Amino acid sequence: xxxxxxxxxxxxxxxxxxxxxxxxRNAALATMADALAARADEIRxxxxxxxxxxxxxxxxxxxxxxxxxDDKKITGLVSGLRSLQSLPDPIGQISVRTELSxxxxxxxxxxxLGVIGIVFESRPDAFVQIASLCLKSGNACLLKGGxxxxxxxxxxxxxxxxxTASVGIPRTWMALLESRDEVQGMLSLDRYIDLIxxxxxxxxxxxxxxxxxxxxxxxxxxxxxxxVDADADAEMAVRIAVDAKTQAPATCNSIETLLVHSEIAPAxxxxxxxxxxxxxxxxxxxxxxxxxxxxDAATESDWDTEYLDTILSxxxxxxxxxxxxxxxxxxxxxxxxxxxxxxxxxxxxxxxVDSADVFWNxxxxxxxxxxxxxxxxxxxxxxxxxARGPVxxxxxxxxxxxxxxxxxxxxxFADGSASFTHRPLPL
Amino acid sequence: xxxxxxxxxxxxxxxxxxxxxxxxRNAALATMADALAARADEIRxxxxxxxxxxxxxxxxxxxxxxxxxDDKKITGLVSGLRSLQSLPDPIGQISVRTELSxxxxxxxxxxxLGVIGIVFESRPDAFVQIASLCLKSGNACLLKGGxxxxxxxxxxxxxxxxxTASVGIPRTWMALLESRDEVQGMLSLDRYIDLIxxxxxxxxxxxxxxxxxxxxxxxxxxxxxxxVDADADAEMAVRIAVDAKTQAPATCNSIETLLVHSEIAPAxxxxxxxxxxxxxxxxxxxxxxxxxxxxDAATESDWDTEYLDTILSxxxxxxxxxxxxxxxxxxxxxxxxxxxxxxxxxxxxxxxVDSADVFWNxxxxxxxxxxxxxxxxxxxxxxxxxARGPVxxxxxxxxxxxxxxxxxxxxxFADGSASFTHRPLPL
Numbered sequence: 112x113x114x115x116x117x118x119x120x121x122x123x124x125x126x127x128x129x130x131x132x133x134x135x136r137n138a139a140l141a142t143m144a145d146a147l148a149a150r151a152d153e154i155r156x157x158x159x160x161x162x163x164x165x166x167x168x169x170x171x172x173x174x175x176x177x178x179x180x181d182d183k184k185i186t187g188l189v190s191g192l193r194s195l196q197s198l199p200d201p202i203g204q205i206s207v208r209t210e211l212s213x214x215x216x217x218x219x220x221x222x223x224l225g226v227i228g229i230v231f232e233s234r235p236d237a238f239v240q241i242a243s244l245c246l247k248s249g250n251a252c253l254l255k256g257g258x259x260x261x262x263x264x265x266x267x268x269x270x271x272x273x274x275t276a277s278v279g280i281p282r283t284w285m286a287l288l289e290s291r292d293e294v295q296g297m298l299s300l301d302r303y304i305d306l307i308x309x310x311x312x313x314x315x316x317x318x319x320x321x322x323x324x325x326x327x328x329x330x331x332x333x334x335x336x337x338x339v340d341a342d343a344d345a346e347m348a349v350r351i352a353v354d355a356k357t358q359a360p361a362t363c364n365s366i367e368t369l370l371v372h373s374e375i376a377p378a379x380x381x382x383x384x385x386x387x388x389x390x391x392x393x394x395x396x397x398x399x400x401x402x403x404x405x406x407d408a409a410t411e412s413d414w415d416t417e418y419l420d421t422i423l424s425x426x427x428x429x430x431x432x433x434x435x436x437x438x439x440x441x442x443x444x445x446x447x448x449x450x451x452x453x454x455x456x457x458x459x460x461x462x463x464v465d466s467a468d469v470f471w472n473x474x475x476x477x478x479x480x481x482x483x484x485x486x487x488x489x490x491x492x493x494x495x496x497x498a499r500g501p502v503x504x505x506x507x508x509x510x511x512x513x514x515x516x517x518x519x520x521x522x523x524f525a526d527g528s529a530s531f532t533h534r535p536l537p538l
Numbered sequence: 539x540x541x542x543x544x545x546x547x548x549x550x551x552x553x554x555x556x557x558x559x560x561x562x563r564n565a566a567l568a569t570m571a572d573a574l575a576a577r578a579d580e581i582r583x584x585x586x587x588x589x590x591x592x593x594x595x596x597x598x599x600x601x602x603x604x605x606x607x608d609d610k611k612i613t614g615l616v617s618g619l620r621s622l623q624s625l626p627d628p629i630g631q632i633s634v635r636t637e638l639s640x641x642x643x644x645x646x647x648x649x650x651l652g653v654i655g656i657v658f659e660s661r662p663d664a665f666v667q668i669a670s671l672c673l674k675s676g677n678a679c680l681l682k683g684g685x686x687x688x689x690x691x692x693x694x695x696x697x698x699x700x701x702t703a704s705v706g707i708p709r710t711w712m713a714l715l716e717s718r719d720e721v722q723g724m725l726s727l728d729r730y731i732d733l734i735x736x737x738x739x740x741x742x743x744x745x746x747x748x749x750x751x752x753x754x755x756x757x758x759x760x761x762x763x764x765x766v767d768a769d770a771d772a773e774m775a776v777r778i779a780v781d782a783k784t785q786a787p788a789t790c791n792s793i794e795t796l797l798v799h800s801e802i803a804p805a806x807x808x809x810x811x812x813x814x815x816x817x818x819x820x821x822x823x824x825x826x827x828x829x830x831x832x833x834d835a836a837t838e839s840d841w842d843t844e845y846l847d848t849i850l851s852x853x854x855x856x857x858x859x860x861x862x863x864x865x866x867x868x869x870x871x872x873x874x875x876x877x878x879x880x881x882x883x884x885x886x887x888x889x890x891v892d893s894a895d896v897f898w899n900x901x902x903x904x905x906x907x908x909x910x911x912x913x914x915x916x917x918x919x920x921x922x923x924x925a926r927g928p929v930x931x932x933x934x935x936x937x938x939x940x941x942x943x944x945x946x947x948x949x950x951f952a953d954g955s956a957s958f959t960h961r962p963l964p965l
Contacts, residue, residue: 126866126890129889130886130890209910211904211909211911215900215904217910217911224922225892225922305922305923306923320751321751324748324751326921326923350945351945353947354947354948354949358947358948358949358952439553457942461940461942462557463553463556463557465553466938467938468938468939469938469939469940470942471940471942471943472942472943472944472945472946473642473941473942473944473945473946473947474947476948477638477642477941477946478941482638482948482958483644484636484644484960495651495652496651496733496753496923497923499936499939500938500939509922509923509926511894511895511896511926511927512894512895512905512910512926512927512928513895513896513898514895514898514904515888515897515898515899515900516897516900517900518771518777518778518899518900519899519904520781520782520901521781521785521901521903521904522785531911533911
């Protein structure tokens, strides 16, 4: 079937899915969980085919690990589906209720966006996670997985669609796209697709953003900073820096640059160096830093680099204001933190840094939907529109305005014979 | 000064403006109101220059009327500024507060988007309205007005900047762009501009949307429908149809197509025709409509046409479902209404129509920020992302996540020696 027909079918299904009850959608999630567990053998067999082909093509070990869907990962997916069931239903939440005039009542009510297009790389578990978040929130979806995971994704699609069909949801609510051409095609279907979520490398996300006028939820870089203020507890600052750089260096919420106030630099930097040396982190310092500790020189381009590795650039600044200016200029508006015992400096920093997440005296690694307690994470957004920072189910919802009357027209309000009450009503 | 320098200055000012107190911003609005009143002579003189030039160029009367800024319009602007002062401050509203673990508290707090780029056509009063909404919400702005209004806009800029400077706000918070090249340039400055708001014709909004990757808040068409159900009160349906078509035919929330159930068509259509004839509205009917009342034939393209005029296309359908399908296919996701006495049919319609505003037994003309009681209207959005339908100050706000701790790191949570409480705290 051609892409336009698939997209058109998916949009029709979206209308139907939006009107299912929470009970139906939760029953679908339960059936999906049961089916994944019951058909784990089939899924692993399909995954073995993909793994065998990938080994033949000489795929590197980390990629093979991402591609593999073993029993432990399947068990994780099953328990993820069960916990998704217990989240509050995101559809039909009323956020505004106003009497415009007696008998004429306005409501603003949450509803699904419609059709979500998701493009993700090799990890087949992402397929199940995203599809289930869409189902929970009443969104239909078009999914494009990695080429290497094709057999696994086809099997997962069949298992999930069999499960949702068994509770009466039409199989057209989700479709698997298989070619790159279909992704290019999808990016132009703004009449059919409401949001694109790209998951993968920064390069990949940037490419997607540049090739579509459909809104994109994602983040193209994570250049996060830690600023160690003059009034910092130096021991705390070292501890936070170590966590923010080394707890998981390849993640987007790890720090790439450390800024330190000149007054505390002589006390702090040697301690930082000892701690980072012990963890094999390479420091790159600006000229002033290198007068305090020995390390390689940072160049201008280091301030704009996301290493995703055990490398940390270090710069001395003369004020919290200078740190803020550096961050707002070089950062990626993701997550930035200050360490200070001075509440006033901290609050100024929290207000002035123009990033999704701004932290005081704690690690940037807390920037995550699970750690924030959102229940589920769709992704992290460095955009400011619609959703910012870690994004839960809210990120794939919109709202509509419902107005219920008894024959009211605007004319009498325009000629002054009627007037608005605009009375807020209880939600 | 070149555009990049202007944009860079405006972005710096945005950081400052975001941190002003509500008192400062409200004082600025008061000073702006006073200055407009005190300097009305200067403003009218500048406007006279524009009007004289426009008359020489032979501008049509409606355009001259839009361009003119007379005492009555200035008085309206002054009272608009005073009522904006009394709106609640949109900055710093806390929508989430969660204890992640004892002593580690997360807040989600509203803040301005940053820099708004606004492109509007000839009406100089729009300049003041938009600039003041930006100021109230702590957003800096780049404004491009119509070429015909250049002298007026320059004068308004000077008056407003003098006023805001007198309360300590740097003059760089707002800049007036004067050339088309600058608009093209602005559309590519995604690092400096957070949102584009185009005001003007549909054609114009579509052009802007197609030429930028910066998010655009706006609506490119208003193809609104009224569906008269089998269970409608026919007299009410005529009354609503007349209001929705004729109360202001050139507005985006007026109806362009009326759908009527076949069972009520014989009773309803003759009454509709009588009422519309009396108001010189031209009806265009499908074949079935023309077997009931005499009128010209509608063609397929009529279902996709926004007349913005006293023309109404009419189609007979056999069910509410068919009406919903027609609306979701041909509508512009703006505002659509049903007339019916059947609550169950109404609720299905409200849930199934995929538009920003869906109304029951009232006129589509109520779709408006003032009538909705939003206090101020930035515009109407037919997109589903960020803001939908009539958009108040909320539409130019975003939020950030603040996390305040006492040295917490992620490592102990990852190795199981600490655990999250995720306790909701009072807002």
